Amino acid sequence: MIIDETVGKEIIAKRVAKELKDGQLVNLGIGLPTLVANYIPKDINVTFQSENGMVGMGSLAQRGEENINITNAGGQYVNVLPQGSFFDTCMSFGLIRGGHVDVTVLGALEVDQSGNLANWIIPGKLVPGMGGAMDLVTGAKKVIVSMLHTSKGKPKIFKKCNLPLTAREKVNLIITELGVMEVTNKGLVLREINKDVTVDQIKSLTEADLIISDDLKIMDI
Amino acid sequence: MIIDETVGKEIIAKRVAKELKDGQLVNLGIGLPTLVANYIPKDINVTFQSENGMVGMGSLAQRGEENINITNAGGQYVNVLPQGSFFDTCMSFGLIRGGHVDVTVLGALEVDQSGNLANWIIPGKLVPGMGGAMDLVTGAKKVIVSMLHTSKGKPKIFKKCNLPLTAREKVNLIITELGVMEVTNKGLVLREINKDVTVDQIKSLTEADLIISDDLKIMDI
Amino acid sequence: MNKVVNIDEIKHLFKDGMTIMVGGFLGCGTPEKLIDVLIDLNIKDITLIANDTSFVDKGVGRLIVNNQIKKAIVSHIGTNPQTGKLMNEGKLKVELCPQGTLIERIRAGGYGLGGILTPTGIGTVVEEGKQKIVIDEKEYLLELPLRADIALIKGNTIDEFGNVSYKGTTRNFNPIIAMAADKVIAEAEKIVKTGEIDKELIGTPGVVVDYVIKGGE
């Protein structure tokens, strides 16, 4: 590990937050993506969707202040903000599939240079199910994969995913603690790099072919 | 005309009302079918749907007591009963197409012995559009055509409809001032006859082949 | 985030030849002030998607009378004689669609579905030119999605974020068309601060609404 895991996750969350724009509707996956909410720039207004039936989701409810009728997609009690509202699952996935969700941020087991994503099953081992992930990746206008660059040193960004896909060629951006990679027609382009790592280090930790941007920048966090 | 038109309409409405059962959800078309609401037996509870977005529709609103937010499918101000509720057009036609509406009662330009119905267009003359009629006839569990037996003496019940259809083979029952006819696999069966007319009279006013029920009864009104 | 604007701030959105969806059922639940705007701007060659063409002096019926509609995709035109007249004169194209099919086509457009399979219209002229699909030995028509450039919706109370609450039978097409257009303008009877509407009463979430204007009460 070049960068400590906890620090890495914070770097990822901060960088993802900078991708969000004023007025957007955003769905954050469970786990690491949830951290993004902590770093939204103060001058922009972003609304979070929770696919179990809410927009305007706020923070986790404080102990003792839980409303048992308001949960997030992980089943935890959450607050709802003034602009928020509730709806059924049809409407929730209408927002998702219909392209009303501007950005979805998800973790990955594997992602590849064609924008394929695998994050819902390891056959024979782990079968949680796809939940809303397939719809989110298929329907959201922009799909950001946010994850640690490797799994205990093993690459997670491939030329071609090995695991069953969540969706085909839908990922737009991959943000890890080491850099920012964009899926383009030409392949996977490294746009930004963490100031503490080298291009060679990233390449050695990435199975995919990385195209280095002519305009490579230091990761903006 | 064997029977006066106004009297005829009352006979039809009364007889249709007897087809309705406790607990049913019923959609009454504009015009003659609307009169049915006046004759519902007191001992049964029937709920009326209005396809513009309501169940539990009551009577027309009294002048001066109109709520401009509550109209029927004809655009008139109506009352809503205690069991009533409102919804959008998707839900309204979900109730209709999904078979939740037990009975739909409609008028007809033409109806035939196979259960075909034509009531939305006279090409080159009158093109009101189908509105919700096609969905109602296709989706309701039971389709009752209620109409005067003839149009100024000309038959409206045919071997085969001439006008463009509203739906194919969906009509279950035809109720006119002269009798009650059921669409069966074997053809159109005359089940009941108005006490003031003869079978020959009905036959002469019907272009369709009428099968006379072995158990022909006097019309129950 | 305050989406409440004056009429002047939305005028630039309208262009000749646009496809516009308008809420309402025979005028009930139609944003009349937004119809006024279309009339004032005299926007021409509109493709109108709505339940019906209302009455000559009400709702979208006024756009028909004012010759602003090129094509109307609706379920019913019987209450507005001018629609039939213009149609017969070849000045207005009318595509009649069963009401339940029409609203599901709009929903499909807004919900990212490729189309709908409905039994309605089988065995009628409605099936002409359409693909039929057999499921479980029953025939269904494949009907295609509809979307618009702009949707004009009417709400009762709307907050500054664009959350809309409806009353009575004014809902009809409104909550559905709000999902199926590139821009959504909501006309309110009453505008309140964000958060002041009981959340259980919100029928259209503000996230799909772009502009809010104040209409009549």
Added chain:
Amino acid sequence: MNKVVNIDEIKHLFKDGMTIMVGGFLGCGTPEKLIDVLIDLNIKDITLIANDTSFVDKGVGRLIVNNQIKKAIVSHIGTNPQTGKLMNEGKLKVELCPQGTLIERIRAGGYGLGGILTPTGIGTVVEEGKQKIVIDEKEYLLELPLRADIALIKGNTIDEFGNVSYKGTTRNFNPIIAMAADKVIAEAEKIVKTGEIDKELIGTPGVVVDYVIKGGE
């Protein structure tokens, strides 16, 4: 018309081998008292249609643990380890379906549609064995309707006629499954006289509800 009944009056409705839909998302919005009834009656070989299999001690998760489910059609089983265990042992069949597809399939079953066309699942194992339809050069999967013998829904306040109001995120599958089953049983936190719920708050019209029972608060 009063649809409020005691538990004893609905017991006869349940039979081994039935298909049952249950509302709830990880247990939020699940009718726990109706789950109790299923457990008390020890109904076996149920085909369960729900969003997920919840947790071992909550909602439909309890039916999994009690070995009452033969097949589960759900979008997610990750929060209930027993589901995966029984599945691996061949004692439980699990059909995983994307959440947005699952709810639209149920809706199609309740709304009389022949199926849905969704882009979700294209290029994944979900498309296996399914018909693909190309609309406007884009591929969609044809997914088939789902219906059940019984739907068990959870509402907040319900009136005697069966009109249901929901709160917060307890809606999820509830209003949709209420349309897609031969019998619908609604569990209320609070029961009121018909007409006492603000009509604008009614999420499921009583006309589709057959029985109302009082649950916990």
